Amino acid sequence: MNILYYDCFAGISGDMNLGALLDAGVDPDYFLREIAKLNLNGEFEVTIAKALKKGISGIKVDVRLTGDHHGPHQGSGHAHEHEHNHGHEHEHGHEHSHGHEHEHVHVHEHAHGGHEHNHVHGHEHVHEQNHAHEHPQFQGHNHHEQGHTHRHEHSHDHPHGHHHRNIGDIERIIGASSLPDRVKELSMKIFMQVALAEAKVHGKPLEEVHFHEVGAVDSIVDIVGAAICLDYLQVDKILASPVQVGGGFVRCAHGLIPVPAPATVEILKGIPLKAGLVPFETTTPTGAAILAAVVDEFTDKPDFVMEAVGYGLGNRDLEIPNVLRVYLGRMEDKKESAAAGPILLETNIDDMNPELYSYVEEQLFAHGASDVFKTPIIMKKGRPAVKLSVLVGPKREKDVLEVIFKETTSLGVRKFPVGKAMLERSFVKHSTRYGEVTIKNSYYEGKLVKYKPEYEDCKRLALANGVPISKIYREIYTSYEVNLDESQPEI
Numbered sequence: 001m002n003i004l005y006y007d008c009f010a011g012i013s014g015d016m017n018l019g020a021l022l023d024a025g026v027d028p029d030y031f032l033r034e035i036a037k038l039n040l041n042g043e044f045e046v047t048i049a050k051a052l053k054k055g056i057s058g059i060k061v062d063v064r065l066t067g068d069h070h071g072p073h074q075g076s077g078h079a080h081e082h083e084h085n086h087g088h089e090h091e092h093g094h095e096h097s098h099g100h101e102h103e104h105v106h107v108h109e110h111a112h113g114g115h116e117h118n119h120v121h122g123h124e125h126v127h128e129q130n131h132a133h134e135h136p137q138f139q140g141h142n143h144h145e146q147g148h149t150h151r152h153e154h155s156h157d158h159p160h161g162h163h164h165r166n167i168g169d170i171e172r173i174i175g176a177s178s179l180p181d182r183v184k185e186l187s188m189k190i191f192m193q194v195a196l197a198e199a200k201v202h203g204k205p206l207e208e209v210h211f212h213e214v215g216a217v218d219s220i221v222d223i224v225g226a227a228i229c230l231d232y233l234q235v236d237k238i239l240a241s242p243v244q245v246g247g248g249f250v251r252c253a254h255g256l257i258p259v260p261a262p263a264t265v266e267i268l269k270g271i272p273l274k275a276g277l278v279p280f281e282t283t284t285p286t287g288a289a290i291l292a293a294v295v296d297e298f299t300d301k302p303d304f305v306m307e308a309v310g311y312g313l314g315n316r317d318l319e320i321p322n323v324l325r326v327y328l329g330r331m332e333d334k335k336e337s338a339a340a341g342p343i344l345l346e347t348n349i350d351d352m353n354p355e356l357y358s359y360v361e362e363q364l365f366a367h368g369a370s371d372v373f374k375t376p377i378i379m380k381k382g383r384p385a386v387k388l389s390v391l392v393g394p395k396r397e398k399d400v401l402e403v404i405f406k407e408t409t410s411l412g413v414r415k416f417p418v419g420k421a422m423l424e425r426s427f428v429k430h431s432t433r434y435g436e437v438t439i440k441n442s443y444y445e446g447k448l449v450k451y452k453p454e455y456e457d458c459k460r461l462a463l464a465n466g467v468p469i470s471k472i473y474r475e476i477y478t479s480y481e482v483n484l485d486e487s488q489p490e491i
């Protein structure tokens with residue numbers, strides 16, 4: 001079972017999440033191609049850069065809002081030097097007037113420490129008159145390599161007025177994209193966490209929660225991006241540590257609000273928290289919403305084999321590394337492994353002709369039982385009865401059940417997956433003066449710890465030679481032991 005574990009020792013925000021998942025293995029080109037499917041007509045530019053935070057190398061994702069009125073925007077991470085308005089107070093009621101709507105997506109990979117820089121720039125311009133073209137070009141020289149991939153599509157369909165988006169608008173944008181349905185559904189699930197929390201905190205109906213233009217694009221990229229990355233990773237289970245929320249106050253459109261922000265608190269209900277590590281906001285509503293929507297289990301004692309790690313860098317420099325760490329790994333699927341092991345079937349029988357037990361036992365073995373045993377029991381009303389126990393592997397379970405139901409009076413069977421510790425075994429032929437027998441050797445950690453002649457062979461030799469079976473056993477043990485290798489253990 002493939003696992004993704006969120007180690008939120010320094011909290012989580014939308015852009016840290018993107019950085020961590022990209023660093024853990026999501027293909028940045030794939031991510032950029034998919035996020036461009038939002039067709040937001042030039043409203044944003046994504047930069048993915050390798051960088052350091054307190055000496056830890058990871059990925060920094062920035063969502064820059066493009067257009068004539070939007071200054072650089074540093075993603076929705078820890079350092080919100082900008083003001084967010086999640087749709088409550090609408091301060092930017094201006095209109096856009098673009099010549100062309102361009103969507104730029106950039107990937108910059110800077111390997112700092114040496115003199116190596118890898119730049120990959122992907123520009124995507126949306127053009128709806130069917131003259132899309134692609135120019136891949138790559139250059140490499142000495143310590144400096146550059147790769148450029150430009151994809152240009154020019155759109156002549158320009159929405160000019162900016163409006164404030166509510167959850168319905170967000171749903172339409174996501175719905176109209178060519179993203180896979182799984183990504184659309186997960187995106188909406190995350191968005192709903194934020195919208196419901198905002199509605200609750202501000203006492204407004206859901207549809208009246210407006211995502212401000214700037215906040216909406218940022219959140220759309222963070223949230224749809226999260227869904228794209230998680231869909232790419234195809235994990236079976238998502239785990240997370242308790243979530244560090246930080247402390248202090250944060251300034252937003254409402255003024256100063258306490259950390260964790262009210263929307264974050266609402267979203268994190270029922271999720272284990274840690275607070276106060278630093279006097280800053282370490283977990284944002286978007287980060288909290290991603291966790292709330294996708295995490296199957298919160299635990300600080302994860303039990304899996306780690307295979308990859310990713311670090312997503314936040315904006316602000318704190319005393320602690322302002323990074324989100326994610327692990328990708330493998331965990332034994334307990335249900336599956338239990339199901340793959342032997343099963344103990346049990347049934348209590350108080351009304352069957354006792355003559356039938358030997359036939360039933362034969363049939364159970366013939367249908368795959370690895371062991372059959374009976375325990376005398378007293379059932380209700382003082383009835384003497386038999387508990388029939390059958391061990392069987394998962395592949396023959398159905399066959400064995402069929403025997404129990406067809407051949408006994410049982411109306412119901414209890415099932416228990418059971419663990420099993422087994423010694424290694426080998427079978428050898430051994431010659432005695434009475435004839436040949438098979439001996440079963442058993443080994444613990446490679447050493448012979450016991451051996452035993454097969455009963456059926458001893459019986460055959462006793463009958464054939466007309467000697468007591470105990471004499472056959474004595475003869476076998478004596479002659480076999482003298483042949484044992486010195487290195488073989490004490491028996």
Ligand SMILES: O=C([S-])c1cc(C(=O)S)c[n+]([C@@H]2O[C@H](COP(=O)(O)O)[C@@H](O)[C@H]2O)c1
Nearest residue numbers: 076084085086252253261262263284285286
């Ligand atoms: O501006 C508004 S309305 C606002 C409300 C809230 C509430 O908790 S309510 C929180 N914030 C802050 O905005 C930033 C951005 O968060 P993202 O999740 O969009 O990245 C963050 O500091 C929130 O605490 C803003």
Ligand code: NI
Nearest residue numbers: 086088198263
């Ligand atoms: Ni709010």
